[in-house]
Structures are given as C-alpha cells and as structure tokens.
Amino acid sequence: MLDAHRLALLAEVAHAGSIAGAARRLAFTPSAVSQQLAKLERDVGASLLHRNPRGVTLTPVGEALLTHAETIVGELRTAERTVRALLDAEPAQLTVGTFASAGMTLVPTALAGFRRDHPAVALRLLDLEPPDGYGLVSSRDLDLLITHRYPGAPLPDPRGLERSLLRSERFRLILPAGHPKAGVRRLTLRALSGEDWISGSPGVPNRACLEQLADAAGVQLRVAYETRDYQVILALVEAGLGIAFVPESVLARAGSARIEVRDTTDARPAREIFLVHHKRPGRLVTEMAERLNRPQ
Numbered sequence: 001m002l003d004a005h006r007l008a009l010l011a012e013v014a015h016a017g018s019i020a021g022a023a024r025r026l027a028f029t030p031s032a033v034s035q036q037l038a039k040l041e042r043d044v045g046a047s048l049l050h051r052n053p054r055g056v057t058l059t060p061v062g063e064a065l066l067t068h069a070e071t072i073v074g075e076l077r078t079a080e081r082t083v084r085a086l087l088d089a090e091p092a093q094l095t096v097g098t099f100a101s102a103g104m105t106l107v108p109t110a111l112a113g114f115r116r117d118h119p120a121v122a123l124r125l126l127d128l129e130p131p132d133g134y135g136l137v138s139s140r141d142l143d144l145l146i147t148h149r150y151p152g153a154p155l156p157d158p159r160g161l162e163r164s165l166l167r168s169e170r171f172r173l174i175l176p177a178g179h180p181k182a183g184v185r186r187l188t189l190r191a192l193s194g195e196d197w198i199s200g201s202p203g204v205p206n207r208a209c210l211e212q213l214a215d216a217a218g219v220q221l222r223v224a225y226e227t228r229d230y231q232v233i234l235a236l237v238e239a240g241l242g243i244a245f246v247p248e249s250v251l252a253r254a255g256s257a258r259i260e261v262r263d264t265t266d267a268r269p270a271r272e273i274f275l276v277h278h279k280r281p282g283r284l285v286t287e288m289a290e291r292l293n294r295p296q
Contacts, residue, residue: 018055077140
C-alpha cells in the first residue's frame with residue numbers, strides 16, 4: 001500500500017514546482033523530501049518526476065498519481081476539520097484563490113465582511129490564473145476557488161469537486177475618448193478591423209476569445225499591444241493607443257472621461273465566473289460563498 005505521507009509530499013512538490021520550494025514550505029530539508037520521493041518511486045515502480053535546473057515537472061505516471069494524492073490529502077484534512085468542528089474549534093485559516101480582476105472587484109467586500117465577523121480566522125488570498133487551482137482545492141490547500149471560463153474554452157474536469165456558476169459577466173468594447181468610431185450607431189468588428197487592438201498574448205484566454213470572435217465575424221484583427229492585465233489595458237486605451245474588450249466589472253476603475261464604452265452588434269462576449277470547493281465545504285466556506293453571491 002502506498003504511504004499517505006509520501007503522497008502528500010508529491011502533491012506539495014507538484015504545487016511548489018520544485019523540491020526546494022516544497023521543503024521550505026514544510027520546514028524539511030530538500031534531501032529529506034528527495035529521499036521520501038525516491039521511496040515512493042520505488043513503491044510505485046516508476047519515475048514520478050523530471051528534474052531540471054528550474055525545478056521539477058511530473059512524468060505521466062506522476063501526473064496520474066497526483067490526482068489521487070490531492071484527493072487523499074484533501075480527505076485527511078477534511079477528517080481533521082470534522083474533528084475540530086465536533087470539538088467546536090473554529091478553523092484557524094480560510095484560503096481563497098482568485099484571478100486578478102475578481103480579486104479587485106468581487107473579493108474585497110466579501111473578505112472584509114468575513115474578517116469583521118470572524119476576527120480569529122486568518123484569511124489568505126492566492127492569485128491564480130485560470131484554469132489553475134482545482135488540484136489545490138482537492139488537496140485542501142485552497143478552501144474556495146474563484147475561477148472563470150471565456151467563450152469557447154472548455155471547462156476543466158471538476159475532479160469530484162463542487163462547481164457552481166457565480167455570475168456571467170459581459171465584455172464591453174472600450175475606445176479612447178473622441179475616437180471617430182465611438183459615434184457610429186451600429187458598430188461591428190468588421191468596421192474595427194483596421195484598428196490597433198490590445199489583448200493578451202497568443203493562448204491567453206482574452207486573446208483566444210478575441211480571435212474566436214474575429215473568426216466568427218470573418219475578419220482579421222491586429223493586436224498591437226499584448227498584456228493580460230486589464231488595468232494596463234485600460235491605461236493604454238486611455239492613452240489613445242488602441243481599443244479592447246474588457247469585463248464590465250473593471251470599468252468602475254476606469255477614467256470615464258478618457259474612454260468611450262460601446263457594444264458591437266456582431267460580438268457580445270461574456271465570461272462565466274465559477275466557485276469551486278469540496279462537496280463537504282464546511283460552515284465558513286459556505287458563508288464565504290454566500291457573501292460572494294451577494295450583489296456587489
């Protein structure tokens with residue numbers, strides 16, 4: 001039978017991306033972690049890690065075993081929390097993972113209200129770019145994950161977790177103030193094909209979304225500036241350097257006098273925002289989810 005402690009070490013190393021990083025987090029020596037992983041590899045009968053100068057990556061066998069390792073670690077932590085709940089002991093920490101724009105708009109009010117009501121619970125917030133984070137929820141390194149899906153992108157396997165739609169958020173077209181196309185009554189992507197666009201690099205969700213919209217409209221759009229940071233996108237548009245689609249929630253921080261906000265008639269993109277947690281989430285996770293579901 002495989003050793004649960006060694007499986008937990010595999011999960012820690014996978015999440016940290018290196019043996020040294022996992023050792024620091026666990027207050028072990030790197031050699032101790034390496035020795036335990038070597039024993040796990042002997043038990044399994046296969047290599048689990050590719051070691052390289054920048055850290056480690058998992059072999060296919062390691063990837064397959066990681067899913068089970070995260071589940072096992074999560075179940076052990078669930079057992080600990082069940083006992084604490086029976087003893088009326090409140091968890092010492094609540095960890096939430098979120099992507100950047102939700103961290104600016106959805107999370108602060110919910111976290112502030114939670115801390116006001118539970119001052120003894122330490123709050124921890126991790127910045128995670130979707131689709132990352134599902135494994136961290138499985139292993140209970142995360143109590144609650146806020147993640148998203150852009151139009152056309154597949155949803156990751158929830159891996160036995162509970163995933164619920166928090167909201168659907170539409171994207172708005174933003175142009176520099178005074179842009180000649182801002183006053184066009186029926187604005188289309190075809191009419192904007194000659195513009196400089198601002199979006200993420202190839203493969204980033206907002207860029208993939210833009211390319212899908214352009215393909216559907218039968219046009220080619222020129223991305224002149226690449227960034228996934230919506231605050232940078234806003235600043236570049238305000239400076240008159242291009243146009244972009246941005247989630248509606250980030251517009252509250254925009255300089256409204258310096259941009260024009262429009263919709264295109266042939267493209268109305270929206271992204272779905274989800275909450276992910278264990279099927280037995282615990283009282284405090286349920287409360288935080290309820291806070292996030294309240295109207296902002």
